[in-house]
Amino acid sequence: MTFKLPDLPYAYDALAPYMSAETLTYHHDKHHQAYVDNGNKLIVGSGLEGKSLEEICVAAYAGKNQPLVNNLGQHYNHLHFWKWMKKGGGGNKLPGSVAKLVDGYGGFDKVRADFINAGTTQFGSGWAWLAIRDGKLEVSKTPNGENPLMHGAQPILGVDVWEHSYYIDYRNARPKYLEAWFDNLINWEHVEEMAG
Ligand code: MN3
Secondary structure, eight states, X not given: OOOOOOOOSSOXXXXXXXXXXXXXXXXXXXXXXXXXXXXXXXXXXXXXXXXXXXXHHHHHHHTTOHHXXXXXXXXXXXXXXXXXXXXXXXXXXXXXXXXXXXXXXXXXXXXXXXXXXXXXXXOSSEEEEEEEETTEEEEEEEETTOOGGXXXXXXXXXXXXXXXXXXXXXXXXXXXXXXXXXXXTBOHHHXXXXXX
């Protein structure tokens, strides 16, 4: 299977002012494209050809194939990252199944605070996550291209805290980016889809 870069599910300027067209153009067309191109080269001879992207994430991490973890992990992460955002997103009206998970964790405000804190305290490049482990919501952070699949949990929401995701719009103010992202961009319908 050859992986392909899908188009963004909205126009490049749809998420402004919270995420600019310039950021989305570079992030999608350059960064994500590079993960796809490198991943397609690295998969050859890895023994994981023909596996699903999710299976590759798990197996590459377990097998300590760091280049595959970095590139196809990032392909998985970005495929969902675009869908985890929408114009007019955010807010605290959550779909039923997600609301239940959030309540079980301690409520919306606690999830928001812990998620933003995870993204703020991820040292260097990486991601902050909401994931499901043993039926319960978990907040976590991972370095570089890793994701919760590699750590035995099902990701339902992730935010990219690599500088390429926010530096044009927020410079070094990562917490401001995370707050704006959480409050204005999250597409909770895709979170619900991931929560199954
Ligand atoms: Mn990125």
